[in-house]
Each structure stands twice: as C-alpha cells, then as structure tokens.
Amino acid sequence: MTKHVAIAGAGLGGLRAAEQLRAAGHAGPITVVGAEPYMPYNRPPLSKELLAHELADAEATPGTDADDLVALHQRIAFRQRPSVADVTFRLGVPVTRVDFAAGELALAGGDTVRFDGLVVATGLRPRRLNVPGPAGPGSGRHVLRTLDDCAGLRADLRAALAGPGTPAHAEERRRGVSGIPRPRVVVVGAGFVGCEVACTALSLGCDVTVVEPAGPPMLRVLGERLARAVQRAHERAGITFVLGQAVIAYAGHDRVTGVVLADGTDAGSARVSGGPASGGLALAGTVLPADLVVEAIGSLPNTEWLAGSGLDLTDGVLCDNTLSAVTGPRAPETGAPVTSAPVTSAPVTRASVTSAPVTAVGDVARFPNPLFDDVPRRVEHWSMPTDTARRAAATLHAKLEGDPIDPNSFRPLPYFWSDQGDLRLQSFGSPGLADDVVIAEGDLDELDKGLLATYHRAGRLVGSVAFNLPPTRYRALREALLA
Amino acid sequence: MRIEVDFNVCADHGQCAIAAPVIFRIDDEGHLAFDASPDDVLRADAEAAADACPEQAITIVG
Numbered sequence: 001m002t003k004h005v006a007i008a009g010a011g012l013g014g015l016r017a018a019e020q021l022r023a024a025g026h027a028g029p030i031t032v033v034g035a036e037p038y039m040p041y042n043r044p045p046l047s048k049e050l051l052a053h054e055l056a057d058a059e060a061t062p063g064t065d066a067d068d069l070v071a072l073h074q075r076i077a078f079r080q081r082p083s084v085a086d087v088t089f090r091l092g093v094p095v096t097r098v099d100f101a102a103g104e105l106a107l108a109g110g111d112t113v114r115f116d117g118l119v120v121a122t123g124l125r126p127r128r129l130n131v132p133g134p135a136g137p138g139s140g141r142h143v144l145r146t147l148d149d150c151a152g153l154r155a156d157l158r159a160a161l162a163g164p165g166t167p168a169h170a171e172e173r174r175r176g177v178s179g180i181p182r183p184r185v186v187v188v189g190a191g192f193v194g195c196e197v198a199c200t201a202l203s204l205g206c207d208v209t210v211v212e213p214a215g216p217p218m219l220r221v222l223g224e225r226l227a228r229a230v231q232r233a234h235e236r237a238g239i240t241f242v243l244g245q246a247v248i249a250y251a252g253h254d255r256v257t258g259v260v261l262a263d264g265t266d267a268g269s270a271r272v273s274g275g276p277a278s279g280g281l282a283l284a285g286t287v288l289p290a291d292l293v294v295e296a297i298g299s300l301p302n303t304e305w306l307a308g309s310g311l312d313l314t315d316g317v318l319c320d321n322t323l324s325a326v327t328g329p330r331a332p333e334t335g336a337p338v339t340s341a342p343v344t345s346a347p348v349t350r351a352s353v354t355s356a357p358v359t360a361v362g363d364v365a366r367f368p369n370p371l372f373d374d375v376p377r378r379v380e381h382w383s384m385p386t387d388t389a390r391r392a393a394a395t396l397h398a399k400l401e402g403d404p405i406d407p408n409s410f411r412p413l414p415y416f417w418s419d420q421g422d423l424r425l426q427s428f429g430s431p432g433l434a435d436d437v438v439i440a441e442g443d444l445d446e447l448d449k450g451l452l453a454t455y456h457r458a459g460r461l462v463g464s465v466a467f468n469l470p471p472t473r474y475r476a477l478r479e480a481l482l483a
Numbered sequence: 484m485r486i487e488v489d490f491n492v493c494a495d496h497g498q499c500a501i502a503a504p505v506i507f508r509i510d511d512e513g514h515l516a517f518d519a520s521p522d523d524v525l526r527a528d529a530e531a532a533a534d535a536c537p538e539q540a541i542t543i544v545g
Contacts, residue, residue, distance in 0.1 A: 016534070042539055076539075081530070383535070417537055471495050471496065471497025471509045471513055472509045472511070474500075478501060
C-alpha cells in the first residue's frame with residue numbers, strides 16, 4: 001500500500017524533509033502543511049539583505065511604502081528540486097492538532113490530512129516581552145522571524161527614514177548631517193538576530209541602541225571576552241549598548257515613543273513579569289526615546305498542536321539519535337500544573353508508542369549529538385534543518401517500509417554564520433558548550449583584521465569561531481572538530 | 484549535469500567546497516572556482532553543496 005507522509009511545517013526543515021524522503025526512496029504522496037502563506041524561503045536575509053534591500057532609496061518615492069511581497073519572497077525562495085514537484089503544499093493553514101490513533105492532522109479551518117508517517121518541522125516563533133505599553137500592529141513594536149515580520153519592519157523603517165520634510169532632508173538625515181534628527185531604533189536583545197538587525201538599521205542611517213539585561217552581545221555563544229570585543233567593535237561603528245538592564249515597559253499611547261528601563265537589574269527582573277499596564281510603573285525608570293523597537297529575545301518551539309499526543313514536548317520535540325520522536329513523562333491525572341521536566345543527561349532510550357512513525361527536524365527537534373555528549377538539545381543553527389532532514393527522512397522511510405534503521409550514530413557538526421557590519425562571524429561546532437575559550441589568532445580589538453577563537457570543554461575542542469578569516473581556512477576548522 | 488553559480492549572490496562562505504570538494508574549491512585568493520559540468524555520479528555531492536550554500540547561489544541544471 002502506498003504510504004502517505006505529512007510534514008507539519010513549510011520552512012527550510014519541511015522542504016528538506018520532503019526532498020530527503022524522495023532521496024531516501026519514498027515514492028508515495030507527501031503533503032507539506034505550512035502556517036505561512038509562502039513556499040519555503042531562506043530566513044537569514046530577513047535581518048540583513050532583505051531588510052536593507054532598496055530601503056536606502058525609499059525616501060525618493062514617498063507614499064509608496066507597501067512592499068511587493070511576491071517580489072520580496074522571490075528573492076529568498078528556495079529552489080525547487082524536480083523530485084518534489086509532486087509534493088502537495090498546503091500553505092497559510094496552521095496545523096492545530098494531531099490524532100495519532102486516526103493518523104490525522106487537523107488544520108485551521110477544519111480540513112484534515114491523513115498520514116502513515118509524520119515529520120514535525122513546525123520550528124519556532126519569537127518570544128515577546130510581556131510588558132505594559134503599546135502593542136499590536138501599528139505600535140512600532142516588531143519581531144523578526146517571518147517574511148511578513150520583515151515587510152512590517154521595512155515599512156516602519158522606510159517611514160521613519162523618510163520622516164518629515166523634503167527628500168533632501170531625508171538624505172541629510174541618512175548621512176547624519178548635524179541637527180537633522182535620525183530615526184531612533186531600539187533593539188531589545190543582543191543575540192545574533194538582534195545584532196544583525198542593529199547593524200542593518202545603522203547602515204540605513206538610524207540611531208541604534210541595543211538593550212540586553214544578560215550582558216554583552218551573543219554572550220551565551222561567544223563567552224565574555226569575545227562578546228566584549230564584539231561590543232567594542234559595534235560601538236566604534238556607532239551602536240550604543242545598554243547592558244544589564246531589563247525593559248519594564250514601553251512609553252507611548254497608540255505607538256511606542258520610548259523604552260522604559262529598570263534602573264537596576266534586580267528590580268527590573270521582578271517587574272518584567274509584572275501585571276497590567278501601570279502609568280506609574282512606566283515612569284519608574286530611564287526612558288530611551290524610540291521611533292521603533294525590535295524585540296529579539298529568543299524563540300519558543302511551536303509544539304502546542306502536539307499537546308496530549310504523548311510525545312515529550314519539554315523544550316521542543318524530544319527525539320532519539322535517529323530523530324524518532326519519543327514519548328514523554330506521563331501527564332498528571334489531576335489538574336495539577338505540569339512542571340517542566342529537567343533536561344536529563346541520561347541516554348534517550350524510550351521507544352515511541354505512537355501508532356505511526358514520527359520524526360522531527362530543524363530547530364524544534366531536541367536530540368542527542370554524540371559528537372559532544374548524550375544530552376538532547378535543540379540547535380537553532382542554520383545548518384540543522386538540512387542535516388536533520390537527511391537523517392529523519394531515512395529513519396521515517398525505513399520505519400514505513402519495515403527496513404532496518406541505519407545503525408550509524410548521527411553526529412552533525414553545527415554551523416552558522418552571521419554578518420554584522422564589517423564583521424563576518426563563522427561558527428563551527430558548539431562554542432556555547434565550552435568552559436574555556438582560547439584566542440588562537442588575532443587581536444580582540446581588531447576583529448575585522450581576522451581572529452580565531454577555539455572553544456574547549458574539559459580540555460576537548462567543541463567549537464571554533466572565526467571573524468573575518470578567509471574561506472580557505474574553514475575546512476581545517478571543521479575537520480579539527482570531527483577528529 | 485550542469486552547475487550554475489550566481490556570483491552576484493555568492494559571498495564566499497565556502498560551504499560548497501566543504502560539501503563537494505571535487506566540484507567546488509576555494510582558490511588562493513579566497514574565491515570560488517568550480518567544475519561547471521561534473522560527472523553525473525557526483526549529483527548527490529552537487530545537491531549537498533547547493534543545499535549548504537547560505538546564499539542559495541548554486542543551481543543544478545539538468
């Protein structure tokens with residue numbers, strides 16, 4: 001009988017899963033269901049090239065501030081392999097529920113998709129700050145994950161850059177002629193997305209301030225010394241950092257006019273989770289003036305639709321090393337709140353008890369990588385959807401056909417890059433796991449001239465981060481981690 | 484099999500040369516050089532290189 005595979009999620013992971021199912025030999029029907037109304041596209045340009053694309057000239061044509069979304073999408077859409085020409089894409093309809101007993105996905109609007117095997121590729125969504133102040137469309141508050149997010153931010157940036165006055169004023173504003181105010185952008189969160197957006201906004205002619213309660217930019221991945229070095233480089237380029245302070249509210253009525261800081265981290269962290277809007281609270285701290293705000297404070301896995309399925313949904317979808325989803329701890333039978341289970345370091349051995357095989361791919365999949373250890377982790381790096389899709393598709397196909405599962409362990413080497421102004425950062429492995437960082441080459445105050453940092457855990461190399469090193473070097477950096 | 488690279492998009496990330504070193508390599512100046520019509524037995528490597536390109540600059544034709 002022909003087996004039908006459903007793929008929940010139409011991002012990079014969903015597309016690669018379809019391609020790799022075909023490559024693995026699956027000849028049956030495949031349906032990809034996506035919440036966004038677009039064919040799969042590449043997200044990294046959303047904070048860089050696509051955000052800046054033609055915006056610099058936008059003030060020359062005032063009034064035409066609506067983007068052509070089809071044209072924007074075409075710039076970043078993935079090419080389609082011939083092997084997936086017969087795959088059905090159901091776009092613009094989120095999956096709302098799964099019924100493993102019936103082998104059915106329920107879609108928003110009431111349709112269902114039957115399946116014999118399922119790939120979870122629903123990815124992440126941005127976390128939002130839950131603080132008092134203006135919110136919603138038109139408020140000047142943005143996140144950046146989807147093409148629609150990017151288009152919304154582009155429109156706001158374009159309006160702010162055009163500003164009041166003549167096109168000549170706009171040009172002077174962009175060039176920073178003294179006395180001509182520049183649009184003020186506050187980025188909340190100094191992770192990779194926050195830093196990329198900050199650099200793009202700066203390049204467009206905005207005044208940019210980055211607020212981060214946790215410390216210097218990209219601290220968790222880079223470590224203190226390198227994070228401080230990146231901060232200094234960005235400060236020299238013109239970005240202002242406000243570190244160690246939480247945002248407790250946004251000032252403004254319908255639209256954000258400022259970002260209210262907790263003056264003192266202890267008070268701030270207590271207030272961030274506070275109650276409803278309070279005018280008094282909003283006046284408690286320093287206000288950073290802002291024409292628009294971008295929140296880049298991390299992401300949450302999209303797994304609500306799997307609730308009650310029996311899968312372990314503690315921070316994503318728990319998988320074994322073959323990327324088969326595994327069942328979780330039994331939910332309490334009373335109405336007691338479910339506490340999140342601690343991430344265990346025990347090997348994942350629990351078997352799936354769902355009736356149809358389920359695998360997960362991309363940044364929603366939490367799996368152990370023996371390249372480092374046996375702790376299951378989600379990895380939000382760009383290389384992961386492609387690598388996990390290859391293995392997850394092979395596993396799913398083998399299970400559908402009753403074939404043996406590939407006995408080799410899955411040991412993908414994480415990779416990502418980040419372009420920030422004059423800096424190109426390339427990361428191999430998992431620098432975030434390290435307990436020791438060695439500056440192997442270069443000067444921390446001249447990152448743009450080339451620097452290599454190696455990351456070690458218990459004396460073993462676990463990651464490398466290169467700033468502005470030529471690509472002739474990358475193979476050796478990679479192979480050192482695989483040795 | 485024919486391979487096309489959009490050099491307006493290529494940003495010398497070098498990932499193709501890691502995925503398919505027989506087809507793609509980084510020259511001494513740090514720029515991409517590649518075999519535009521590799522043997523068909525290398526198709527899986529070529530696909531992996533195209534997938535790995537951060538800028539999605541590689542197209543496989545035919």
